[in-house]
Amino acid sequence: MDLGISGKTALVTGASRGIGLAIARILAAEGVRVVGAARTVTPELEKVAVAAVSVDLSTRDGARSVIDQALAAVGGIDFLVNNVGGDTGNLSLDGFLDVDDEQWQTIFDLNLFSAVWTTKAALPSILERKGAIVNISSINARMPTGAPVGYAEAKAALNQFGKRLSEELAPRGVRVNTVSPGPTATPVWTDPDGFGGKVAAASGVGHSDLLTALPGQFGIASGRLTEPEEVADLVAFLLSGRAANIHGADHVIDGGTLKAV
Ligand SMILES: NC(=O)c1ccc[n+]([C@@H]2O[C@H](COP(=O)([O-])OP(=O)(O)OC[C@H]3O[C@@H](n4cnc5c(N)ncnc54)[C@H](OP(=O)(O)O)[C@@H]3O)[C@@H](O)[C@H]2O)c1
Numbered sequence: 001m002d003l004g005i006s007g008k009t010a011l012v013t014g015a016s017r018g019i020g021l022a023i024a025r026i027l028a029a030e031g032v033r034v035v036g037a038a039r040t041v042t043p044e045l046e047k048v049a050v051a052a053v054s055v056d057l058s059t060r061d062g063a064r065s066v067i068d069q070a071l072a073a074v075g076g077i078d079f080l081v082n083n084v085g086g087d088t089g090n091l092s093l094d095g096f097l098d099v100d101d102e103q104w105q106t107i108f109d110l111n112l113f114s115a116v117w118t119t120k121a122a123l124p125s126i127l128e129r130k131g132a133i134v135n136i137s138s139i140n141a142r143m144p145t146g147a148p149v150g151y152a153e154a155k156a157a158l159n160q161f162g163k164r165l166s167e168e169l170a171p172r173g174v175r176v177n178t179v180s181p182g183p184t185a186t187p188v189w190t191d192p193d194g195f196g197g198k199v200a201a202a203s204g205v206g207h208s209d210l211l212t213a214l215p216g217q218f219g220i221a222s223g224r225l226t227e228p229e230e231v232a233d234l235v236a237f238l239l240s241g242r243a244a245n246i247h248g249a250d251h252v253i254d255g256g257t258l259k260a261v
Helices: 018-029 043-048 060-074 101-129 151-172 195-203 207-218 228-239
Strands: 009-013 033-038 051-054 079-082 132-136 175-181 250-253
Touching: 009 018, 009 060, 009 101, 018 033, 018 043, 018 079, 018 228, 033 043, 033 060, 051 060, 060 101, 079 101, 079 228, 101 132, 101 151, 132 151, 132 228, 151 175, 151 250, 175 228, 195 207, 228 250
Parallel strands: 009 033, 009 079, 033 051, 079 132, 132 175, 175 250
Antiparallel strands: none
8 A cells, every 4th residue: 555655754752662663664664754763862763764863752841852853854744753652661560659759740741741742842844734643652541550650641641632632633634643552562571671571570470471471461362462563554554645534533553452342
């Protein structure tokens, strides 16, 4: 299927690895000029992006400055993918009573406010170009998770943000959609030093045993984790004109984990 997006421009946040890198790759392969942002500029990102920006997106200044740098690099923004989020490996697995306000603030800054800040700064350009926005949420927006405290809450707010933005922007020619992955095979789970490794240690099991048991534990009907490239394909489709009348929807990609009809 020809997505017809060659020559467009995109900013992908959290693009140095995982889902963000997969999105940057597929968009670049479709001929999109991609600006990728993360704290670390990896060789993999440099290979696909026309510009790679090192920035902390959990701050308002960082989120605003990345838009300035993207506009300077590619002249305007057609597509904004607010992918940055999670960073769960650095957070406590404690319950509600043991988690301080700082954790709530950290999670909301990265998973909700970063998208609010980048969207606000990028919107004049996106409106001018009648572009599209995709926010990467999680099935945890609809399905509570024990830890880290605040993550599911922030993603639920992100879903609502996408919906309200779509209501306001659809009449002005800008499409906003949400993509909600289930457990996905990114370093969050696959890196023994990441969130998955931390969960394994807390559960007293080996990291590889945890990965083997995950589909069963989450009730993933397909029996496997989602691949980042599968999420990226969905995002590329939603950004393209092939999805021209898809507005304000939350698109779940989770191998059948969510059971609600
Ligand atoms: N993996 C899953 O199972 C899963 C499931 C549902 C939803 N999601 C969502 O999908 C999105 C991507 O997750 P992922 O699994 O691909 O995560 P990941 O592998 O940990 O990648 C996260 C990306 O964000 C960047 N990043 C983290 N903190 C940042 C900050 N403060 N400023 C700038 N960049 C930052 C990271 O680069 P640096 O560390 O170099 O900054 C990296 O490029 C997140 O919104 C996550 O919540 C993931």
